[in-house]
Amino acid sequence: MSVDAATVRRIAHLARIAVTDDEVPHLQGELNAMLAFVEQLSEVDVDGVEPMTSVTPMEMKKRPDVVDDGGIADDIVRNAPATDDHFFLVPKVVE
């Protein structure tokens, strides 16, 4: 399989990465080179093989559903580019 220019733009949008028209042909070439490289997986017989979900056999650990941390709003917003009174600021979302 290979991707066309429209698909490259669609993937970029899904990935939330802005790409310029000039970048599309180059990205298309790179993505297609990678897709060509992984193409060899199609020759593996995977009938009846379970997909791996956990590389080390283990049961998912659970913890009690209790509040064990908190009161650190200053820490949470400390690295944010724009905040106001412990809120993250973003461009207007709802008109």
Next chain:
Amino acid sequence: MTLLTSLTLAEARDGLANKSFTSLELTDAHLGAIEAARTLNAFVLETPDQARAMARAVDAKIARGEGGPLAGIPLGIKDLFATRDVRTTACSKILGNFVPPYESTVTSQLWRDGAVMLGKLNNDEFAMGSSNETSCFGPVVNPWRREGANTELVPGGSSGGSASAVAAMLCMGATATDTGGSIRQPAALTGTVGIKPTYGRCSRWGIVAFASSLDQAGPIARTVRDSAILMRSMAGHDPKDTTSVDRAVPDYEAAIGKSVKGMKIGVPREYRLDGMPAEIEKLWAEGAAWLKAAGAELVDVSLPHTKYALPAYYIIAPAEASSNLARYDGVRYGLRVPGRSIGELYENTRAEGFGAEVRRRVMIGTYVLSAGYYDAYYLRAQKVRTLIKKDFEDCFAKGVHAILTPATPSAAFAVGANLDPVEMYLNDIFTVTVNMAGLPGIAVPAGRDAQQLPLGLQLIGRPFDEETLFSLGEVIEQAAGRFTPARWW
């Protein structure tokens, strides 16, 4: 007097314990070495004030007889580990000036045991790379040069800063991480020892995530013993990482010097590549001969799905990365590039903040997870991963204790060699299988190529049997000797 920086970690530990020198003296010697080696670009942040404060505090503890297993030992920390109040960037523009209000579990255990932080080490952006050339701080230079040449060589990646700093004696050991070979490949290219432990052995909490089902932390050091000492402090269960395994941490150092007599060592025929350089072939045969001389039995084994590990990795790792890196949105931390809408803000921020390699992997990952392609790519790759793991299980079930392979297909290459992405990925051809199967793997320097650059061998172990790797690694180190670059910087 021997330079303090040329001691091994074990020697320095003894010197500190019998008060031959203080941690402050040892730390100052390393801070001086770092300053004199800035041309290597191994450190992206030096923290001399913090280092001296930590050294003084630990000297006081040593004086009271309260020093821990790493008391007073100066280390470098890969910039992928969150360090409280110390800038942590994963060497990406998108994290900008991120200063974590928390400490990663692995580094907190090192400080608990008395280690001293010298600073943060360079790495490929988000640990994506095999040459340390994708870092937003620029490439790291390998302290090794080809005989009679002064071409700058890469130290490998992604833990290139860690490997370069340890090889150049700027720190006694370093933390590193390994998703497809990022500890072992740079260790091999710099003549240092690097071990990726079993998946789940070290907590991933507080380490910038790349591909969560593959990422593991581990040390890079100058000797097998030093790596065993560091491993003991880095490993251990952490309730904050659900994939961390609740298992006692052995005294890894006790495995050094243990007999390997009667151990069965597999030599996988699929790792013998077409066109493999004769010197790699020779190195591999030599390693086998050394283990045999130490009493191990060498057996021919088969890992039939080996050739599919790299392509499967280049689906699974980007898929997980595209999901993990979704958090960099310009809202909660790091870089923000304005836009007219929130969507545009995300897109502009991520376009500006991610480098070319990261963007490429996030896009591939997004594609293989997208509707209509998930089964053909991602699900198939996960099935192939099951088969790769089964290859190793079958091999170990036949009584094989460990597997011997080359660590890399070649020695260090030139900075700016401009390999195309797939060529670059082939650097990890011998290491990536180990991550796919969640196994422990160690790279130990074992010889030199025709241009006098170091080459490494890899030993792959059974799950949670790092101790056997240390015992076998020690045999190779004893036979091959140690590798130290001539100082030119």
